[in-house]
Amino acid sequence: MIILVVGGGGREHALAWALTRSGDHSLICAPGNPGIAEIAKLFPVKVSDTDGLVDLAVKEKVDLVVVGPEVPLVAGLADELRRAGIPCFGPGADGAQLEGSKWFAKEIMESAGVPTASGKVFSDAVSAREYIGEDACRYVIKADGLAAGKGVFLPDDSVEAGGILDELFSGKFGESGTQVIIEERLEGREVSILAICSGTDCVILPPSRDHKRLGDNDTGPNTGGMGAVCPPPETGNCSWEHARTRIIQPVLSELASRGIDYRGVLYAGLMITDDGPKVLEFNVRFGDPETQAVLPLVLDDLGELCFSAAMGGTLPEHLAVEDGFCSCVVMASGGYPGTYEKGFPITGLDKIEDAVVFHAGTAIENGRFVTGGGRVLSVASIGDTLEDSLDRTYRELEKIDFKGKYYRKDIGRTV
DSSP states (O other), X not given: OEEEEEEOSHHHHHHHHHHHHSSSOEEEEEEOOTTGGGTSEEOOOOTTOXXXXXXXXXXXXXXXXXXXXXXXXXXXXXXXXXXXXXXXXSOXXXXXXXXXXXXXXXXXXXXXXXXXXXXEEESSHHHHHHHHTTOGGGEEEEESSOOTTOOEEOOSSHHXXXXXXXXXXXXXXXXXXXSEEEEEOOOSEEEEEEEEEESSOEEEOOOBEEOOEEETTTEEEEXXXXXXXXXXXXXXTOOHHHIIIIIIHHHHHHHHHTTOOOEEEEEEEEEEETTEEEEEEEESSOOTTHHHHHGGGBOSOHHHHHHHHHTTOOOOSSOOBOSSEEEEEEEEOTTTTSOOOOOOBOBOGXXXXXXXXXXSSEEEETTEEEEOXXXXXXXXXXXXXXXXXXXXXXXXXXXXXOTTOBOOSOTTSOO
């Protein structure tokens, strides 16, 4: 197949890598990045350019479009591709509201009987403050709309909560913060579930756990993700079958009852509580950096899986998965997720022997790789045990250098 991958981050590099290593597929990518350029032909079309992406898919006679980021899905890219007769692995704008609006997702879960945290929606800071009161540490504050993985806050006290609410309602995330969700804060261990869905059918990928906080010991601000492991230790009673029958399929059935035919990835972020798994959030695309830790273990032809899902076809009950564990650690620019400098040369990539390096925020200057974003690279490796995998990842990662590089030292070693 000729496959168009939409996006240009570490997740899309991992998708392109997985698509090329399984099956006889030819890849193009828009807009891509320097790492993806080594395995796919790039086209300078922005992910926000729906018409441009549809025109590209038509011109290049692609057999399948795999959409990486959430923004074009919420904007209706999958709908426009299907109208043009091009199979798309990604939900339409109606299904993408599971990520586009956290309150919509909450309503779907309640209707489907899927366990989740209790919560309320607010449209002004005053009433939100009154609801939180003096027990801010009991709550999670979330921007209702898209916030690039940075719209979730865990305040320690009422003063911090008030500041977060003021920022959200004053436009920190634009329209995404005009409504704010306040939920009870769940305690337990987090697990991420990725499901490939073809309407009401689904197949579950190996579970993973990402580390969202910037600093070691889960300190500092939430980021887009600083690393992930697959499968994670201590997942309690959250089996693949439980995730499929108690979480993913009920949501797909509820969507179908509303006339929403969901074809693509459904990502469920779970908290394994004493009362069992509860959903923290849904995303409508592959996670980043979870994808970099999950796909190296998947042995099936990812292109055929995505095509079958895009066509509403039958999916296998289980996937073929490599034995062992995979860990991924993100190398970021100093200052991320705040302000940071770009353009620093990256060295050591040619020395990597026992890991896969996925590019995210890189660029090419004078024929060499330089830093070009906040999260620069993801380094992933497989091992027989989680410790073995982590040891390999960190050993290989230390060969790479650039000015101001930052990475967590405890990925996979905190729960």
